[in-house]
Amino acid sequence: MRPGSVVPMWVKVCGLSEASDVAAAVDAGVDAIGFVFAPGSPRTVEPERVAALLAGVPESVLTVGVFRRQSVEEVSRIAGAAGVQAVQLHGDEPPEAFQELQAMGWRTLRATSAVHYASENAAERAAYAEELLLLDAPDPGAGKTFDTIALVANPPTRTWILAGGLTPENVQGLVAELRPWGVDVSSGVESSRGVKSPELIRSFVHAARTARAV
Numbered sequence: 001m002r003p004g005s006v007v008p009m010w011v012k013v014c015g016l017s018e019a020s021d022v023a024a025a026v027d028a029g030v031d032a033i034g035f036v037f038a039p040g041s042p043r044t045v046e047p048e049r050v051a052a053l054l055a056g057v058p059e060s061v062l063t064v065g066v067f068r069r070q071s072v073e074e075v076s077r078i079a080g081a082a083g084v085q086a087v088q089l090h091g092d093e094p095p096e097a098f099q100e101l102q103a104m105g106w107r108t109l110r111a112t113s114a115v116h117y118a119s120e121n122a123a124e125r126a127a128y129a130e131e132l133l134l135l136d137a138p139d140p141g142a143g144k145t146f147d148t149i150a151l152v153a154n155p156p157t158r159t160w161i162l163a164g165g166l167t168p169e170n171v172q173g174l175v176a177e178l179r180p181w182g183v184d185v186s187s188g189v190e191s192s193r194g195v196k197s198p199e200l201i202r203s204f205v206h207a208a209r210t211a212r213a214v
């Protein structure tokens with residue numbers, strides 16, 4: 001990278017379940033794609049289906065399984081069957097869950113609400129050994145933005161990923177305000193709840209890639 005040039009934004013598109021959407025995300029140049037294994041979501045997908053979807057995905061794209069309030073054993077079993085590289089836990093699971101999953105060889109993302117993160121002290125944050133931190137709205141996957149006051153007042157001192165109601169239209173403004181290292185989207189690239197739009201995926205990745213975070 002040339003001096004003075006800007007590091008491009010890390011971009012993840014989540015909640016995929018169709019081959020055409022996986023192809024749109026990969027072709028648009030995403031850094032990561034996610035698959036929801038948490039029960040009760042309109043995006044929940046079977047691990048065997050994900051294994052088939054991953055067949056043509058380059059190794060350089062981080063593949064992530066999304067979980068919520070599931071045991072370490074279940075997370076590892078499902079992620080293994082799907083063949084994803086990393087697991088993203090959304091249920092405020094304790095630090096021990098991350099340690100156990102890492103000991104099993106999983107790369108880990110901790111997803112928590114920005115409000116919850118703001119309430120943690122330095123020791124509580126340090127207890128987590130997560131590789132990546134994702135700060136989200138209180139209701140994950142609902143496509144809602146959140147009040148950014150706590151984050152602006154007390155920004156994370158480590159790299160972090162912004163999620164929660166991002167869209168092709170709002171991502172650049174939120175990146176300028178909050179200066180995350182990366183962004184993650186699900187609802188904002190859907191034509192209806194749970195149904196991804198390849199066109200919106202392309203628009204989002206383009207807008208996010210050119211957002212200036214650093």
Ligand SMILES: O=C(O)c1ccccc1N[C@@H]1O[C@H](COP(=O)(O)O)[C@@H](O)[C@H]1O
Pocket residue numbers: 014015034036038041042043066067068090111134136137140141142143144163164165166184185186187188
């Ligand atoms: O997408 C879901 O249904 C979901 C279910 C359980 C946990 C997380 C879920 N989604 C994650 O939520 C964020 C933000 O999503 P959105 O853009 O606001 O819809 C993202 O990390 C999704 O993977």
